[in-house]
Amino acid sequence: MSVMAPSPEKKLTGLVAATFTPFTPEGELNLVKIGPYVDYLTKKQGVNRIFVNGTTGESMSLSVAERKILAEEWCEKAKGKMHQVIVHVGCMSLKDSQELARHAAEIKADAIAVIAPSFFKPSTTDALRSFLQKVASHAPNLPFYYYHIPSVTGVNVLVRDVLEGIEELIPSFSGVKFSGSDLMDFGQCVSYSQPHWSLFYGMDEQLLAALAMGANGAVGSTYNYVGCPVNELISAFEKGDLVQARTIQFKMQELLRYASKLGFDLGVNKQLMNEVSGLCLGPPRLPVMPCPHAHALSITQKYHSIFPEY
């Protein structure tokens, strides 16, 4: 199989929303919501890139068949509207991950990402690198991102070590979605990064620090509903207006701090999105619990008091 180097004009930058998976009240996929969801992100949130079937999308609670249907629908509805659709294909099983990688290539996704398996965890960095290589090789022409999220996977390797000579192993390697708090490791990844790679930061509450460290952009759940202010944060940072960038980051932190006191988990996060967007994306899937109504109202009020203009 021939391997295409990722084209520089497709280099990922800016804000990427990690999408929620729309469910019916009965817990089945609710595909009719995906078209309006894409329009909401592009028109109301100024977000033109999506990361689907990730943590926010509850990928690990979905079947392989459901993940394929979702990936297809996201790619279809995003056509001509979104700049990029990245499909997360990581699973506990290597075979399932490879199947999803091949499928992502078939449906012409723009890129794939893979999380570390977390039931049987890779015992060494090399074991993780081998897993990633075996998945990437099933979609050799798609840009490939390693998805680091140690708070969820418990796989706390240094990403910089994962990157050592990685293009010899994975020629399609294109960067990292770094959802960890270790900014030294992140900085070392930036320092080692190749010009065509993208290093995306995924702890939304401290994006500004990652931008200062050299992040090319951000992937996160909150960009579903704070896309506009965070785009302003990035612009302010690029203009060197740190006071304005900090003001926006602090507002986001205030919202998340408030929500955390009420137990900010995926169920609460999804309900906040439902309230703010009006999209009715349904409840989360068990074992994630739906958000208590009173909490959702209280956090939504806080959102509107912090971001009255949106």
Ligand SMILES: CC(=O)N[C@@H]([C@@H](O)[C@H](O)[C@H](O)CO)[C@@H](O)CC(=O)C(=O)O
């Ligand atoms: C643990 C977790 O869910 N992290 C989120 C963040 O966006 C997170 O919700 C945010 O920083 C608030 O804590 C993302 O990194 C996850 C993500 O991008 C994804 O859905 O794949």
